[in-house]
Every structure is written in structure tokens, then in C-alpha cells.
Amino acid sequence: MPTEKIAALLDDWGAALASGDPARIADLYAPDAVLLPTASYQIRLEPGQIRRYFRDIMQRNPSARFMEVHSRVFETVGINSGIYTFTMHRDDGTPFDLVCRFTFVYLLFDEVWKIIEHHSSIMPDQV
Template sequence: MRTTVAGVAVLTALTVVGCSDPDDAEPPTDQQIAALFTTWNDALATGNPETVAALYAPDAVLIPTVSNEIRTDHAGIVAYFTDFLPNRPSAVIERSIIDVLDTDHAIDTGVYRFTLHKPEAVETVDARFTFVYEKRGDAWLIVNHHSSKMPES
């Protein structure tokens, strides 16, 4: 196959166009990414598993705090929150490290404290978390969420 100068120029132009963001969008701020956690925590307060699961991408992975089962689809995520939400959970971030990767990807990782309102008593659970967010269309969705109890707890 022969490559001509014109052919290389066309391929180079297509590569540059294909890699550039058509909207020249600015990456999100740390505050915008932090607000995604608030949205998630507010969704927990609704008590509706579908409301919470709607914040996750259809192909998201959830490694939850109080279950040994990894959830890899919408139905699994709904099932987890169906079991978890009766505890009326709410979380407060103790420490957060936000890493904005580009205009469409960010990671929020750190430590949060859950308050669970179980029938027998109120319980607190300290846990580590990682939320990986991806902007799909106009929505920021959770594509990976890992939460685990602190080993010292």
C-alpha cells in the first residue's frame, strides 16, 4: 500500500478532528464533582432504589459496603439498594480526594461515615469509597463505585 503526502495530510486532519472536543468543553471543577456525591446522598434519602440506581450507568460496577456480591447491571444495583435503603442511610464525607481526569471523567475517593437507622438501633459505619464518574450525554453517571468498611472498625 502506498501512502501519499495528501493521504497522510487527510489522515492527520481526521485524527486531530476526531480527538478534539467539538464543544471545547471545560473540565468540571472539583466542586461540581463533589456535588455529585450530594446528589447521590439525597437520592438515598428518597428511599427509592430506582432513584438511586438511575445515577449509575447501565454498565456500572458497584462493590457495595454491606454486601459480598458485586453488582454489574441495573437490576443488581436496584436489588442492592432495595435491601440497603430500609436502613435509612445517610453519609457524610470525612475526607475526599477529587481527581478530574478530563472533560468527561472524574474520580472521587476518600472516607465517609454512614448513619444507618436500623429498627434495633442507630448505627454508624465508617467506610472507604471510590466513585468513578463519566459524563454521558448531558448527565454525569457513576460507572464504578467501591465502598468498604474500614478495617479498624
């Protein structure tokens, strides 16, 4: 499996985020996925928690740009890590950016890659 196919999974995630549909993005995660989100102290451990996290984030009209991506594949496990920029909107509509580090770990389930681990954290200079 070429790493380009794993890197392309980020396009699917970005499109799901931009869709505004929390169910669409939550569907990219395995039922037992772990999400260590950027904008929450709570680790999300089940589909309903992941969906609620993205429902709340999507109220800020987010989009993501992947600035640096490192992809690896190990048979049925794929990993994307690097740096992305989130653009979100304040309550008054003004946009703001958060530059973050990320790691997505995928597992192949019946020919479909699902996210099993996702960690995202703000760059230290933004804290």
C-alpha cells in the same frame, strides 16, 4: 471542569440514598456500572442488581456524611474518593455508624455524569 462540580455529585448521591427510593439512586449509575458494595459479598454488575442492593439497604433508613473527599477530573472522567460515614438503623430502630472508604468513578454521557465504578469498604478497625 472544576473539581467542585465533581465533588457536588456526592450531594446528589447522598440525597438519593436518603430519599428511600432505590430507583432514584440506581439512576445515578451507568447501565454497565460496577458496584462493589459495603454490605454485600456480591459485586453488582447491572442496573437491577444495583437497584435491589439499595432497596435492601434503604430498609435500614441510611444516610451518608462525607468526611474527607478528594476529587479529580480528566476531561470526561471524574473521580471522588475518600471517607464517609453511613448511619443506618437496626431492626429495633437504634442507629449505628459504619465508617467506610469510597471511590466513585464517573463518565460524562451526553452532558450527564453517571457512576461507572463505585467501591465502598468498611475501615479495617471495624472488621
